[in-house]
Amino acid sequence: MTEQTTHFGTNYRSLNDIRLRKAQLRTDLTKDSNKIAGLWNELMHKPKDKNTPTQRFSGAFNVGANVLDGLILTWKLYRMFGGKHASGPFNNKFSLFKKKKK
Numbered sequence: 001m002t003e004q005t006t007h008f009g010t011n012y013r014s015l016n017d018i019r020l021r022k023a024q025l026r027t028d029l030t031k032d033s034n035k036i037a038g039l040w041n042e043l044m045h046k047p048k049d050k051n052t053p054t055q056r057f058s059g060a061f062n063v064g065a066n067v068l069d070g071l072i073l074t075w076k077l078y079r080m081f082g083g084k085h086a087s088g089p090f091n092n093k094f095s096l097f098k099k100k101k102k
Contacts, residue, residue, distance in 0.1 A: 012018050051059070 010021070012021070
């Protein structure tokens with residue numbers, strides 16, 4: 001953890017010394033507060049998107065391709081592990097996802 005230092009041994013000789021110390025602590029507290037607020041904003045707020053239209057299209061295309069790939073994988077796993085077998089006149093001859101014969 002962080003180590004906190006305390007100044008118990010500080011000797012104050014007048015009220016003016018106390019006021020100076022208070023002002024110093026207040027400025028330190030303000031600096032720390034501003035630093036924490038800046039770090040919090042960096043952490044919590046997403047920066048504005050500066051992508052070009054081409055990059056946005058490419059990103060959407062990649063997401064679509066990944067979704068399609070996931071759907072195909074899901075269908076294959078479903079069929080492989082005991083899903084319903086498709087029936088119909090063309091499924092016996094022309095099936096993209098039928099089980100392999102052993």
